[in-house]
Amino acid sequence: DIQMTQSPSSLSASVGDRVTITCRASESISRYLSWYQKKPGKAPNLLIYTASTLQGGVPSRFSGSGSGTDFALTISNLQPEDFATYYCQQSYNTHFSFGPGTTVDI
């Protein structure tokens, strides 16, 4: 099965910052990559699918890029509500797998 890694595992940032989280797949997954935001006690929220398509209702400060094995999620102009854990997930293989998560804190 496909293994997903993320870096960094955590980062500290301030409101207004631009942050980038990277995700790597153990083999090529084309653009079958999604990003989720997870807050404690809440279900994950889909942000981006097919590597760079913004889910409806998600602010445009979120953007995704990449293909093959290397992907990135960028949050520009970080807002207080963006402090959360972010997960990437591959769907190239329908034995779905998630990255270990990146926590963005203040």
Place this chain on the structure above:
Amino acid sequence: QVQLQESGPRLVKPSETLSLSCGVSGDFSSSYYWTWIRQAPGKGLEWIGYTFYSGSTDYNPSLRSRLTISVDQSKQQFSLKLSAVTAADTAVYFCARYAPISGAFDFWGHGTLVTVSS
């Protein structure tokens, strides 16, 4: 708008079977994979398995020997049974809808914490 809601016992004894159901309101059809995902305390998200509307299933190989996922079309729900549980199965269990057109889990239940303890 699709809504999913998990239900079932919150406490299960070791060696017993964990059983959860997910009720779906809205479009409950063959276009989607109806999926279970869990998150152990302090850990990341783990895909458990899914069922199609037809009843076909696929499971995480690490759980396959203990796992059954089924669908009840008349009740618009799908269910999870995990046998021979241990403390390692303590987690928040989410049901979710996977949409092949986007390749993503676009709707989720709120999640339910199931604790394995005597």
